[in-house]
Amino acid sequence: MRIYEELFIIKPDATEEEIDQIVEQITGVVTVAGGTIDKTEKWGKRRLAYRVDKHREGYYVLLQFTCGPETVKELERRLRVTDSVIKFLTVRIDETLKRLDKRKKHREKRAHRKATAAPAPAQPSVAAQMLGTPEEAK
Amino acid sequence: MAESRGRPGSASQRPTGGDKAVLTQKKQYFRRKKVCRFCVEKIDDINYKDVKMLNAFVAERGKIVPRRISGVCGPCQRRLSDAIKKARNIALLPFAAVI
Numbered sequence: 001m002r003i004y005e006e007l008f009i010i011k012p013d014a015t016e017e018e019i020d021q022i023v024e025q026i027t028g029v030v031t032v033a034g035g036t037i038d039k040t041e042k043w044g045k046r047r048l049a050y051r052v053d054k055h056r057e058g059y060y061v062l063l064q065f066t067c068g069p070e071t072v073k074e075l076e077r078r079l080r081v082t083d084s085v086i087k088f089l090t091v092r093i094d095e096t097l098k099r100l101d102k103r104k105k106h107r108e109k110r111a112h113r114k115a116t117a118a119p120a121p122a123q124p125s126v127a128a129q130m131l132g133t134p135e136e137a138k
Numbered sequence: 139m140a141e142s143r144g145r146p147g148s149a150s151q152r153p154t155g156g157d158k159a160v161l162t163q164k165k166q167y168f169r170r171k172k173v174c175r176f177c178v179e180k181i182d183d184i185n186y187k188d189v190k191m192l193n194a195f196v197a198e199r200g201k202i203v204p205r206r207i208s209g210v211c212g213p214c215q216r217r218l219s220d221a222i223k224k225a226r227n228i229a230l231l232p233f234a235a236v237i
Contacts, residue, residue, distance in 0.1 A: 007187070007228050049232040058229065062187075089228040091186070103182040 001035070001066050003097065008079060008088035009058035012045055018084060019059060025082075026063060029075050035067025052086050064093075172209025176218075184217040186224035192231060196222060200235035 006026070010019055019042070027037050043060035052058065072090055079088045176184060186192070195203050195210070195218055202222055205215040225231040 009229065048229040049226070049235075050229060052229055087228055089224065091224065096183075100182050107180065107182075 001068060002092055003038070003064070003066050003094035004072055005091045005093050006063040006065070006075070006088065007091075008061055009048070009052070009086050010061065011053075011084045011086055012055060012057040012059060014059060014084045019061065022082060022085065023061060023063070025078065026075060029078060030065045030067050030071060033067055033071040033074070035065055035071055037063065037065045039064035055086060058086060174209060174211035174214050176214040177211055184214065184221045186221040186228075186230070188221075189225060189230050192218075192222055192225055196231060198235065198237060200232040 010022060023040060027040075030037055039062070041062040043062060045057055046060050048056055048058050076088070076090060079085050175181075181191075184191075195208055197203055202219055205212070208215075210218060222231060226233050
């Protein structure tokens with residue numbers, strides 16, 4: 001099982017019901033294959049950076065789900081067939097998430113070490129000042 | 139060394155970021171050392187959905203800004219260019235912007 005992210009654009013003239021229907025259809029494909037939907041986000045209508053199929057705007061929907069690689073193949077085929085979907089992008093994110101988690105842990109560990117190590121070097125410097133002052137007095 | 143003496147202009151066009159101050163024979167000028175924004179601000183995740191952030195690393199024409207100009211470090215630039223290319227694919231960023 002892998003974690004994927006699917007971002008797709010629906011034609012701006014599609015109704016709310018149509019959008020819900022497409023999202024439901026995709027959710028169905030994933031769940032039937034034994035996967036799970038982790039997140040559904042509707043970004044709403046956004047201006048496209050360039051014209052796609054003569055559209056200047058599009059309705060963005062973001063899905064995050066866990067499933068196998070074959071399911072993604074089927075899902076992409078479905079999206080390609082659906083007329084009101086003008087663009088889609090599938091990104092596998094489980095490895096990125098793993099890397100980010102590792103980095104985060106590493107950062108926390110370092111911060112912790114720094115916090116515990118910081119008072120230690122401060123003490124010798126104070127001691128050095130204490131030692132330094134009598135010499136200057138002479 | 140001989141090259142930089144021969145073409146002083148080339149040195150100014152290509153900041154390496156390695157030295158704090160660049161000294162040439164005629165003029166003495168200081169260049170602030172460039173730092174990678176992602177490393178300094180501790181941004182691990184360079185995400186393709188963050189259009190606002192990506193826009194800062196895209197030139198007016200929609201081209202990716204080279205790291206010798208933006209100062210982004212090697213690993214971060216690789217992730218950044220990946221993210222920009224993904225964003226272009228899903229029409230969040232332009233392939234070529236018309237001015």
